[in-house]
Amino acid sequence: MNKVVKNATEALQGIQDHMTLMVGGFGLCGIPENSIAALLQSGVKGLTVISNNAGVDDFGLGFLLKTKQIRKMISSYVGENAEFERQLLGGELEVDLIPQGTLAERIRAGGAGIPAFFTPAGVGTEVAEGKEIREFNGKLYLMESWLRADFAFVKAWKGDTMGNLVYKGTARNFNPMMATAATITVAEVEELVPAGELDPNEIHTPGVYVKRIFKGSNYEKRIEQRTVSK
Amino acid sequence: MLDKNGIAKRIAKEVKDGYYVNLGIGIPTLVANYIPQGMNVVLQSENGLLGIGPFPTEEAVDADLINAGKQTITMLKGSSLFSSADSFAMIRGGHIDLTILGAMEVSENGDIANWKVPNKMVKGMGGAMDLVASAKNIIVAMQHRSKDGQSKLLKKCSLPITGLGCVKKIVTELAVLDVLPEGGFRLLERAKGVSVEEIKAATEGKLIVEGEIPEME
Numbered sequence: 001m002n003k004v005v006k007n008a009t010e011a012l013q014g015i016q017d018h019m020t021l022m023v024g025g026f027g028l029c030g031i032p033e034n035s036i037a038a039l040l041q042s043g044v045k046g047l048t049v050i051s052n053n054a055g056v057d058d059f060g061l062g063f064l065l066k067t068k069q070i071r072k073m074i075s076s077y078v079g080e081n082a083e084f085e086r087q088l089l090g091g092e093l094e095v096d097l098i099p100q101g102t103l104a105e106r107i108r109a110g111g112a113g114i115p116a117f118f119t120p121a122g123v124g125t126e127v128a129e130g131k132e133i134r135e136f137n138g139k140l141y142l143m144e145s146w147l148r149a150d151f152a153f154v155k156a157w158k159g160d161t162m163g164n165l166v167y168k169g170t171a172r173n174f175n176p177m178m179a180t181a182a183t184i185t186v187a188e189v190e191e192l193v194p195a196g197e198l199d200p201n202e203i204h205t206p207g208v209y210v211k212r213i214f215k216g217s218n219y220e221k222r223i224e225q226r227t228v229s230k
Numbered sequence: 231m232l233d234k235n236g237i238a239k240r241i242a243k244e245v246k247d248g249y250y251v252n253l254g255i256g257i258p259t260l261v262a263n264y265i266p267q268g269m270n271v272v273l274q275s276e277n278g279l280l281g282i283g284p285f286p287t288e289e290a291v292d293a294d295l296i297n298a299g300k301q302t303i304t305m306l307k308g309s310s311l312f313s314s315a316d317s318f319a320m321i322r323g324g325h326i327d328l329t330i331l332g333a334m335e336v337s338e339n340g341d342i343a344n345w346k347v348p349n350k351m352v353k354g355m356g357g358a359m360d361l362v363a364s365a366k367n368i369i370v371a372m373q374h375r376s377k378d379g380q381s382k383l384l385k386k387c388s389l390p391i392t393g394l395g396c397v398k399k400i401v402t403e404l405a406v407l408d409v410l411p412e413g414g415f416r417l418l419e420r421a422k423g424v425s426v427e428e429i430k431a432a433t434e435g436k437l438i439v440e441g442e443i444p445e446m447e
Contacts, residue, residue: 170294225299227303
């Protein structure tokens with residue numbers, strides 16, 4: 001059960017225009033830098049991208065926005081990106097804004113085989129428009145449906161040849177759910193080790209979810225807000 | 231009148247020993263600076279951390295460790311890390327004792343608007359809708375009036391709603407107020423040097439003033 005591929009380019013095999021992708025990360029923390037670079041190079045376009053944020057102008061998903069490879073973003077927060085704003089206001093880009101917890105749960109549901117669920121987030125707001133509302137124990141909830149994708153690109157700290165993954169710090173964020181919710185999940189890791197070297201007690205994402213894994217290189221890990229104390 | 235730090239300092243008094251607290255971006259983040267030493271409070275960051283510590287020293291900066299405002303942070307002893315799905319499960323599941331967040335408008339029945347201004351770039355609601363829909367206790371840090379003097383404590387919100395009937399308490403530059411379950415802002419405290427009349431004039435929604443209103447300590 002060896003899932004290892006040589007690099008990001010090989011991991012992209014089978015990707016086509018107009019596919020739906022999930023891309024892990026919160027802001028620029030825990031984003032699959034190598035896979036994004038390979039997507040840029042592949043020129044694949046018309047993409048629907050499910051990702052909590054949309055990168056910044058010159059990093060992360062901002063690269064793919066600049067080249068107009070993305071047709072639609074499904075996100076919870078898309079500030080910090082002037083090119084995004086320009087394309088959105090110009091009607092070149094579609095965006096679907098979803099409450100962050102609902103986004104996380106829709107992806108989790110996609111991976112877990114739960115087609116829909118009820119959540120209180122968004123009741124009484126424009127998010128509720130057109131959605132089924134139901135009362136449970138005297139409180140209103142709205143129905144949300146699962147999200148799934150053709151490809152998921154996730155970033156982990158360590159991984160093994162069987163695709164087991166361990167994340168670091170808050171770089172975990174959306175990566176574990178996304179890893180479960182796509183036809184082909186590509187994991188890029190900083191350290192790739194033979195099966196048996198990771199402690200099974202400490203695996204965050206079991207290898208069953210991961211189809212392809214490779215060791216990434218040249219991580220920049222850009223910081224958006226470098227705040228320090230003296 | 232209170233400045234941003236004054237508002238944060240006053241809100242910190244609402245934090246109790248043993249609380250798990252989610253702090254929003256802006257003034258709410260400052261509340262962490264005024265939680266008394268020795269009080270056991272765990273701060274949640276909705277991107278997947280319980281136990282937010284102070285900003286790191288230059289040498290300790292870690293790109294893989296940020297808060298929901300994307301600032302570099304540290305972890306305290308006993309911290310735990312988890313996914314965004316787990317994070318919002320603990321929020322929706324009612325496991326977070328207190329949520330402190332900012333608002334553009336609050337109505338007298340506790341509706342809050344804080345995510346979208348018409349004709350301005352829509353950046354998204356982030357985690358705000360999940361937080362306000364589920365938190366057991368929500369305290370809002372906000373300005374009582376807009377820059378041009380319009381009240382932001384209203385009968386009904388004019389901006390797109392983030393959540394209905396959820397705000398319990400408000401601290402502004404002028405006052406501390408409870409939002410009553412039956413509707414209305416009950417005045418609890420005045421900022422130093424601010425009169426009840428001034429607060430009345432700044433509040434469009436129903437203001438309830440009972441007895442002598444003390445000045446904030």
